[in-house]
Amino acid sequence: MLLARMNPQVQPENSGADAGPEQPLRARKTAELLVVKERNGVQCLLAPRDGDAQPRETWGKKIDFLLSVVGFAVDLANVWRFPYLCYKNGGGAFLIPYTLFLIIAGMPLFYMELALGQYNREGAATVWKICPFFKGVGYAVILIALYVGFYYNVIIAWSLYYLFSSFTLNLPWTDCGHTWNSPNCTDPKLLNGSVLGNHTKYSKYKFTPAAEFYEVLDLHPPVFIHDSHGLLTCLWSIVVIKFSNTSPVWIDAATQIFFSLGAGFGVLIAFASYNKFDNNCYRDALLTSSINCITSFVSGFAIFSILGYMAHEHKVNIEDVATEGAGLVFILYPEAISTLSGSTFWAVVFFIMLLALGLDSSMGGMEAIITGLADDFQVLKRHRKLFTFGVTFGTFLLALFCITKGGIYVLTLLDTFAAGTSILFAVLMEAIGVSWFYGVDRFSNDIQQMMGFRPGLYWRLCWKFVSPAFLLFVVVVSIINFKPLTYDDYIFPPWANWVGWGIALSSMVLVPIYVIYKFLSTQGSLWERLAYGITPENEHHLVAQRDVRQFQLQHWLAI
Numbered sequence: 001m002l003l004a005r006m007n008p009q010v011q012p013e014n015s016g017a018d019a020g021p022e023q024p025l026r027a028r029k030t031a032e033l034l035v036v037k038e039r040n041g042v043q044c045l046l047a048p049r050d051g052d053a054q055p056r057e058t059w060g061k062k063i064d065f066l067l068s069v070v071g072f073a074v075d076l077a078n079v080w081r082f083p084y085l086c087y088k089n090g091g092g093a094f095l096i097p098y099t100l101f102l103i104i105a106g107m108p109l110f111y112m113e114l115a116l117g118q119y120n121r122e123g124a125a126t127v128w129k130i131c132p133f134f135k136g137v138g139y140a141v142i143l144i145a146l147y148v149g150f151y152y153n154v155i156i157a158w159s160l161y162y163l164f165s166s167f168t169l170n171l172p173w174t175d176c177g178h179t180w181n182s183p184n185c186t187d188p189k190l191l192n193g194s195v196l197g198n199h200t201k202y203s204k205y206k207f208t209p210a211a212e213f214y215e216v217l218d219l220h221p222p223v224f225i226h227d228s229h230g231l232l233t234c235l236w237s238i239v240v241i242k243f244s245n246t247s248p249v250w251i252d253a254a255t256q257i258f259f260s261l262g263a264g265f266g267v268l269i270a271f272a273s274y275n276k277f278d279n280n281c282y283r284d285a286l287l288t289s290s291i292n293c294i295t296s297f298v299s300g301f302a303i304f305s306i307l308g309y310m311a312h313e314h315k316v317n318i319e320d321v322a323t324e325g326a327g328l329v330f331i332l333y334p335e336a337i338s339t340l341s342g343s344t345f346w347a348v349v350f351f352i353m354l355l356a357l358g359l360d361s362s363m364g365g366m367e368a369i370i371t372g373l374a375d376d377f378q379v380l381k382r383h384r385k386l387f388t389f390g391v392t393f394g395t396f397l398l399a400l401f402c403i404t405k406g407g408i409y410v411l412t413l414l415d416t417f418a419a420g421t422s423i424l425f426a427v428l429m430e431a432i433g434v435s436w437f438y439g440v441d442r443f444s445n446d447i448q449q450m451m452g453f454r455p456g457l458y459w460r461l462c463w464k465f466v467s468p469a470f471l472l473f474v475v476v477v478s479i480i481n482f483k484p485l486t487y488d489d490y491i492f493p494p495w496a497n498w499v500g501w502g503i504a505l506s507s508m509v510l511v512p513i514y515v516i517y518k519f520l521s522t523q524g525s526l527w528e529r530l531a532y533g534i535t536p537e538n539e540h541h542l543v544a545q546r547d548v549r550q551f552q553l554q555h556w557l558a559i
Helices: 062-073 076-080 082-088 091-120 126-130 132-165 209-219 228-243 248-261 267-272 281-314 326-338 343-376 378-382 384-403 407-417 421-451 457-480 494-508 510-521 526-534 537-544 553-557
Strands: 002-005 032-039 042-048 201-203
Touching: 062 267, 062 281, 062 343, 076 082, 076 248, 076 281, 076 326, 076 343, 082 091, 082 248, 082 281, 091 126, 091 248, 091 267, 091 281, 091 421, 091 457, 126 132, 126 343, 126 421, 126 537, 132 326, 132 343, 132 384, 132 407, 132 421, 132 494, 132 510, 132 526, 209 326, 248 281, 248 421, 248 457, 267 343, 281 326, 281 421, 326 343, 343 378, 343 384, 378 384, 384 407, 407 494, 421 457, 421 494, 421 510, 494 510, 510 526, 526 537
Parallel strands: none
Antiparallel strands: 002 032, 032 042
């Protein structure tokens, strides 16, 4: 059936029984003609009947969507952080809190973002037509994704640099016979039993070839930038490709499961917005989040086997070689690979894997930015290709700060603050906006319209109570337990930490700033401004009738 949803002051020209669906309306530009259909037992609005509106693109095949989501979720953190956290927090015992948080927070938030994007078919900003006051959350996650794009490409460039360096019979980090080696370079075979456990530095004045390759070839600050053009080339190639004191165990588990799944960056919303309306995003959420966690487990087995092998080779304890981050994948792992038969082949395979992990995640972040802003600003949508080039080229230019002398400090600063507490805060606001202001019951009806069944009580309780409580807990603890930033033995000066918090706050303040802006720019009384801000845009006509469900107790108690 066709329904003319009008501005309250606008009426059809003729309202007789013989009026047809094609009859012109007075003030046509203010009228919104919508298709209403009974779908899965719930009356729903399907699409605007606007001659200027274009249908949204959809994925060509279901596998395209699944692989894109898996590619984004499975990133470098699965390889270089999860295994270390397992070791640090008791090995297999760490899997208990990790699995618990996956069930009570990770999967529910993952499911919520997929359903939110698929039903509304909008990017991270415009999806908040369901609650206009919360549109600042969308802008916040877009800015966070942009920050991550500044430095994440640098890590991909490192992988590309190592990959190109692997195409040789003798891997350059195997021995000390190179012009770039310092007098402190020493063959690791001669240093058994003297590991200090700091990036395979075997004494205060001796380094392995792998550590020197990492430090000398512009991947570490104590050197000059004589070879930065190599990393510059790698970064540019990425642009071209894109254009075409609570328990630390529980805190570590909570943050790892959250950052590993990738909820809150706007990527899942953007990807899901291109799904067909009746796609089973519930099954997709369970499948992709499970694949992500299984990948972490498999990665843990592989990394621990390498750590055990290196500890055995050098006759030291495993804690002397266990590390996380770049030191693991760019020093320790290459050194272990260099001792294998056919080391060149395995090095090429390993760095191709790192490159693939990084590119998938980086492209997902760029899609969140591009879709989020293009959906909000029509001028960007009309010039999407040019806008895409502008975003990728801009991140390329800003990434150059991370490959200069001392650039590793910039990268560490961004990695710590750009998507730390700020992304947790953004998703906390997202969960509150959907579950409390929009309403879990209404969100469940949306899902029923798409898939024919309502989410179970477990999911509704997680969305409304458990997940927000979990996020609030992690946000508060991450602030309370903050420690001044360090890199190896270097302690960042106090001003650097303030700069970092400035970066974090720059995205978080967008949430209250937009609330204030929306409240002041909306016409009407105080009551009407508040009502328009928390009522979905397609129900604004009800505000004139003073029928606002958010002002009723039943709305807040509904599950």
